Amino acid sequence: MTAARSTRDSQDADDFDVEEALALVKGTGPRASGEPGRAERAGPGHRGTDEAAAPAPGAQGDRGKGGHARHRSTPWPEARAAAGRAARSLPRRAPVQVPLDASLGLVLAAPLTALTDLPPFDTSAMDGWAVAGPGPWEVREDGVLAGHAEPERLGDGEAVRIATGARVPRDATAVLRSEHGRLDDKGRLHASVARTPGSAGPRGVLALAHGQDIRPRGQECRSGDQLLPPGALVTPAVLGLAAAAGYDTLAVVPRPRAEVLVLGDELLTEGLPREGLIRDALGPMLPSWLRALGAEVVAVRRLGDDAEALHRAITGSRADLVVTTGGTAGGPVDHVHPVLRRIGAELLVDGVEVRPGHPMLLARTREDQHLVGLPGNPLAAVSGLLTLAEPVLRTLAGRTAPEPYGLPLGEAVQGHPHDTRLIPVSLRGERAVPLHYNGPAMLRGIAASDALAVVPPGGARAGQELELIDLPWAAAGIDACLA
Ligand SMILES: Nc1nc2c(c(=O)[nH]1)N[C@H]1C(S)=C(S)[C@@H](COP(=O)(O)OP(=O)(O)OC[C@H]3O[C@@H](n4cnc5c(N)ncnc54)[C@H](O)[C@@H]3O)O[C@H]1N2
Numbered sequence: 378m379t380a381a382r383s384t385r386d387s388q389d390a391d392d393f394d395v396e397e398a399l400a401l402v403k404g405t406g407p408r409a410s411g412e413p414g415r416a417e418r419a420g421p422g423h424r425g426t427d428e429a430a431a432p433a434p435g436a437q438g439d440r441g442k443g444g445h446a447r448h449r450s451t452p453w454p455e456a457r458a459a460a461g462r463a464a465r466s467l468p469r470r471a472p473v474q475v476p477l478d479a480s481l482g483l484v485l486a487a488p489l490t491a492l493t494d495l496p497p498f499d500t501s502a503m504d505g506w507a508v509a510g511p512g513p514w515e516v517r518e519d520g521v522l523a524g525h526a527e528p529e530r531l532g533d534g535e536a537v538r539i540a541t542g543a544r545v546p547r548d549a550t551a552v553l554r555s556e557h558g559r560l561d562d563k564g565r566l567h568a569s570v571a572r573t574p575g576s577a578g579p580r581g582v583l584a585l586a587h588g589q590d591i592r593p594r595g596q597e598c599r600s601g602d603q604l605l606p607p608g609a610l611v612t613p614a615v616l617g618l619a620a621a622a623g624y625d626t627l628a629v630v631p632r633p634r635a636e637v638l639v640l641g642d643e644l645l646t647e648g649l650p651r652e653g654l655i656r657d658a659l660g661p662m663l664p665s666w667l668r669a670l671g672a673e674v675v676a677v678r679r680l681g682d683d684a685e686a687l688h689r690a691i692t693g694s695r696a697d698l699v700v701t702t703g704g705t706a707g708g709p710v711d712h713v714h715p716v717l718r719r720i721g722a723e724l725l726v727d728g729v730e731v732r733p734g735h736p737m738l739l740a741r742t743r744e745d746q747h748l749v750g751l752p753g754n755p756l757a758a759v760s761g762l763l764t765l766a767e768p769v770l771r772t773l774a775g776r777t778a779p780e781p782y783g784l785p786l787g788e789a790v791q792g793h794p795h796d797t798r799l800i801p802v803s804l805r806g807e808r809a810v811p812l813h814y815n816g817p818a819m820l821r822g823i824a825a826s827d828a829l830a831v832v833p834p835g836g837a838r839a840g841q842e843l844e845l846i847d848l849p850w851a852a853a854g855i856d857a858c859l860a
């Protein structure tokens with residue numbers, strides 16, 4: 378093993394705390410060994426929730442000695458489901474009418490119903506001549522271009538020059554493509570075709586079918602037809618269809634509003650780390666990622682470690698989803714739990730059985746507002762973003778969950794004894810290749826990755842198929858974050 382390799386391994390091993398490392402050696406998790414779990418270390422007093430709020434299993438709290446509510450972490454798949462459920466139970470925001478160019482990425486709140494027939498009139502599919510009856514035809518002097526008003530009707534045996542997309546004159550029976558027409562010395566038009574395609578040799582007579590190369594009015598839809606159901610995602614193709622069908626604005630589900638509160642006195646917004654201070658990695662990362670998840674980011678505030686400022690920011694926020702970073706564990710300046718208790722918030726998920734990111738939480742702060750508490754370690758924050766914030770935002774935005782998919786692992790991955798692991802992977806061919814530098818405080822792995830692989834408790838073998846969570850830019854390019 379090279380020195381470089383052993384450094385890397387020790388950095389990856391940063392993902393495991395002492396207790397987990399012991400559990401790996403002994404083959405027992407904290408629960409099996411009866412050791413206190415993280416819940417107890419994180420401090421007492423996690424607020425229980427009532428039945429109607431449908432908290433995730435585990436968030437409810439176990440009554441310990443002395444009646445203190447102690448929470449259990451929620452298994453990872455259930456935490457995701459609970460986050461989606463929490464958002465579904467909210468009153469729906471009223472649909473908004475948005476100009477076409479502002480509705481990309483939103484979801485239709487009403488069916489897209491054709492406001493016109495498409496095509497709206499009989500249209501020439503080719504450049505050539507509109508003809509009436511069998512040939513040869515007398516060619517009229519005038520011609521018909523796209524965008525012109527209704528042309529004069531054709532008499533039997535007449536032809537007129539026509540462009541692709543132009544209205545076909547009444548009583549025309551077909552369109553003859555320009556490459557299939559030949560004018561004789563009297564100026565009459567004949568339908569003919571080269572015997573050998575592409576050759577200038579002898580030509581044969583072409584039989585022109587009735588209606589050939591005419592797109593009849595209403596071929597694609599009739600006015601009033603449903604083109605797309607409510608809930609359809611507005612893609613570039615949908616924008617094109619909506620415009621063709623006569624729309625200037627669309628009724629869409631409004632973008633959920635998110636506000637980011639960055640906590641921590643140790644954070645610098647510029648320059649090099651110094652004197653125990655480090656750069657804030659989450660302030661620059663989260664807004665664009667939240668936008669890629671469908672949110673409108675209304676504010677990013679840096680609050681330091683100030684419980685009063687956090688209280689004011691949460692209670693004063695108009696956002697549908699408040700996202701805090703840091704301050705979720707039980708340290709002396711970890712203010713998220715105490716402030717949530719103070720405002721009477723309902724903890725729906727309080728800790729998740731996932732590494733990194735296990736101190737993440739989801740709370741209902743008001744009837745119409747949720748809060749996702751992301752752990753401060755940057756990769757742990759990504760884990761919380763994709764586990765809790767993504768389902769909340771997706772559901773508020775009216776989007777459906779992406780179809781789960783997986784790929785075989787390129788190499789074996791060590792598992793956590795009882796928690797799910799999310800690890801950055803690069804997709805190469807048909808394999809998900811685990812990346813190093815995947816410790817909770819590291820972004821080096823995920824910055825080079827295409828997806829996160831979901832590693833079940835106990836780990837995964839090389840070749841084993843694992844569920845993947847795509848990163849928005851891997852599927853759609855960096856523009857997915859610029860919307
Ligand atoms: N006694 C225990 N301590 C900790 C536990 C535990 O269970 N018991 N869990 C550890 C785990 S795991 C995580 S994750 C963190 C979560 O801590 P917090 O959410 O309270 O976050 P902080 O303490 O504020 O910060 C943790 C770490 O991350 C750095 N950080 C914070 N914000 C940012 C930012 N915006 N950009 C870059 N880095 C940031 C911060 O400086 C710390 O190094 O708790 C463990 N402790």
Ligand code: MOO
Binds near residue numbers: 752754
């Ligand atoms: O294990 Mo923590 O959640 O650093 O990520």
